[in-house]
Amino acid sequence: MSATLRRALLASPTPAAQAAEHELRERYDWTGLDEAELVVALGGDGFLLQVLHQLLERRSSIPVFGMNLGTVGFLMNEWHLGGLEERLARTKPFKVSPLEMIAETIDGEVRRLPAINEVSLLRETRQAAKVEVSVNDRVVMPELVCDGILAATPAGSTAYNLSANGPILPLGSGMLALTPISPFRPRRWRGAILPDRARIALRILESDKRPVSAVADQREVRDVARVEVEIDRMRDLTLLFDPEHALDDRITMEQFIA
Incomplete structure (x- = not known):
């Protein structure tokens, strides 16, 4: 340089x-x-x-x-x-x-936000969140009951992701970490390592009763109904x-x- x-x-x-x-x-x-x-x-x-x-x-x-x-x-x-x-x-x-987060609220508002470290979903009340998890348009987990879930880049894998017991991803690995936060059911699921070309979709079940917020690094969108996450290569x-x-x-x- x-x-x-x-x-x-x-x-x-x-x-x-x-x-x-x-x-x-x-x-x-x-x-x-x-x-x-x-x-x-x-x-x-x-x-x-x-x-x-x-x-x-x-x-x-x-x-x-x-x-x-x-x-x-x-x-x-x-x-x-x-x-x-x-x-x-x-x-x-x-x-x-960076990741791009596309978050749709229960009122129909759509927000697009970048995330360099991670996109995280977190419950807003004392009730656990219920989330349907899809990868590349395929439902891989019909119902995850948890405090939240996050998708992290290699650069962000040592931040919130590591605190949530997610894996550390080397730079250049071409991977993303999908990590649950305090999973209740299925209790033994510890997350997944996905190719960084994967498209992740997280649909909130019972979103009116169990509200969830989505955070792209430090920017929050409350009361989301659905969140899509993928690498922004542009x-x-x-x-x-x-x-x-x-x-x-x-x-x-x-x-x-x-």
């Missing part, structure tokens, strides 16, 4: 990120997002997702180099003030294809990583953490 590309600098509103932004602006040259060929993002994983969604809305495919000034920072590089141009010249790019994103902190290596090593 060339260090001569025009760069935009974006920072989360936390004190640590704001202080780092001030230091970087004094040391390096920056441009506005509209003119940028590369974005440097300061914050945590949540802020990086916000930046990536901002680029999706702009239909922009410029690469993003994140530096961790948040909590976990799984998708971020380490924060360093110096040597930025040399780091950018050595970065390793990774393509990330809107790839590019993340940049230091060679020693490449995302595929981090995902691999996550499987050995007790």
Whole structure:
């Protein structure tokens, strides 16, 4: 990655990120997002997702180099003030294809939202959700009784999906994780690993009595009746990583953490 590309600098509103932004602006040259060929993002994983969604809305495919000034920072590089141009010249790019969620509410409203990590369905009340699960127009589970269910990309498989006991998917695996959240029936079902060309449809049973919300990363649609999920191959994103902190290596090593 060339260090001569025009760069935009974006920072989360936390004190640590704001202080780092001030230091970087004094040391390096920056441009506005509209003119940028590369974005440097300061914050945590949540802020990086916000930046990536901002680029999706702009239909922009410029690469993003994140530096961790948040909590976990799984998708971020380490924060360093110096040597930025040399780091950018050595970065390793990774393509990330987002999911597209098409959610239809019980009132007939249709919402299309992208998701970089996962699409999750969650019950809205104390009653468990009942969901019919279809893959490629075939009903594979007539009734799943659960707190919810999620579909995760490899990049998102170490986030909510892992907390729900879903599998970790290496980048480039060409797979999606379909993971139940607190399944009650069938109690032994632990989810499925699907080809990333699969079309997933989730129909809410008894949606008036057992309301369910759908969340694409951080954006929620309440009272859904049906949700369709598949990879959006028209809107790839590019993340940049230091060679020693490449995302595929981090995902691999996550499987050995007790």
